Amino acid sequence: MNMIINETQRLYPAATIISRQVRREVKFGKLSIPSGTEVVIPALAIQYDPQQWGTDVHLFKPERFSQGAMNASKSPMAFIPFGFGPRMCVGLNFATLQTKVALSMILQRFSLLLSPSYRHAPITRVTTQPQHGAPIILNPL
C-alpha cells in the first residue's frame, strides 16, 4: 500500500509547487540570490523528470518504491509530495495513516471499477484535482 500511495503522490502531488523565501543572500557559483527573493520549487516537474525517474516516468509503477522512497529516484530530493526540510508537512504521518485506514476500510468491503465516463484530466486548482471528477463504481464484496 505504501508503494501505491507513493506512486500516486508522485504523479498527482496535492501541492505542485513549494515555495521558500531567501532570508539572506545566497551564492551558487556565479549566481547570487538576494535576500527576500521568492524561490519556487516545481515539485510536479521534478517528480516527472526522466533524468530522475527514467524514461517510463509517465507510467504508474508503484514498484519504483520497492526499495523505499529514498531509493526510488536518482536523488532522494526528487520525491517531495510533503515538502522537505524543517518546514515539511507536519501532517505527513497523520495524512498517510488516514489514507491507509480509509483505503483498508473501502477495499475490505468493495471492489472498485473506474466508470466508463471517467476522463483523465488532472488540473491544478491550488491542489491537484480530477477536472471532471473521479466516478468510481463500487461493488459490494
Ligand code: HEM
Ligand atoms: C495527503 C495529504 C497532505 C499533503 C500532500 C500535504 C502536503 C504539504 C506540503 C507540500 C506542505 C509544504 C511543505 C514545505 O513547504 O516543505 C505542507 C505543509 C503543511 N501541512 Fe500538509 N499535507 C497534507 C496533509 C496535512 C494534514 C492532514 C495536516 C494537518 C493535520 C497538514 C498540515 C500542514 C502544515 C501545518 C503545514 C505547514 C508546515 C510549516 O510551514 O512548518 N498537512 N503540507
